[in-house]
Amino acid sequence: MEPLKEFTGIAAPLDRENVDTDAIVPKQFLKIINKTGFGKFLFYDWRYLDGEKDNPDFVLNQPNYRGASILLTRKNFGCGSSREHAPWALADYGFRIIIAPLFADIFYNNCFKNGILPIQLSEEEVQTLFEKEKVAPNYQISINLEEKVVYDHEGFRSSFTLDDYRRDMLLKGLDEIGMTIEYAAKIEAFEDKHPIFYQI
Incomplete structure (x- = not known):
């Protein structure tokens, strides 16, 4: 994963509540076992008409939002199943940041494993961002x-909460395995001092 420290991107507004993981990646694509290539299936049922023609009414197909890397959305984003395919698709499409008033817990945790920063702001702050985006x-x-701050260049600024462990994961561009490997020398030293008493 690429380290994430400071980031600026175009915000795409997905003005919907309770977007579930089946809407993010429909079930027919879950047979694919690779993490890559899911970007083309992101929001598939909303994004395409019959024959996989672009739906001109869907936000990501509109010219202003092509190349967007920040998703602005409403509460309870990522609800539904625990499938990790949802953040795979968002990351593969190019989203690094998702801003919402509330995230489903499992989806929220899966984001950090895939290099995505989910930022939770108040409903009032999210509404302000939607209104600013419209004009x-x-x-x-x-x-x-590092400072846990989200802002624009038109006066909006807000802090967000995030535990240090998850912040460090994104700052270093590491998943949980990568974070553990950083302590490999200490783990080996510990094991050397504690012999194995039981062997299979």
Whole structure:
């Protein structure tokens, strides 16, 4: 994963509540076992018409939002099943940041394993961002992960909460396995001092 420290990107507004993982990646694509290539299936039923023609009414198919890397959405994003395919698709499409008032717990945890930062702001703050996006073509939002701040260049600024372990994962571009490997020398030293008493 690429380290995430400071980031600025175009915000795409998905003005829907309770977007579940089946809407993010429909079930017919879950047979694929590779993590890559899921971006083309992201929001498949909303994004395409019959014959996989772009739905011009869907936000990601509109010219202002092509190349968007920040998703602005409503509460309870990522609800439904525990499938990790949802963040795979979002990351493969190019999203690094998702901003919402509330995330489903399992989806929230899966984001960090795939290099995505889910930022939870108040409903009032999210509404402010939606309103600012409406009047500013190619509206951009920035984050500073070290300071845990989200802001734009038009006066909006807010802090967000995030535990240090998850922040460090993203700052270093590591998943949980990578974070553990950083302590490999200490783990080996511990094991050397504790002989194995039982062998299979």
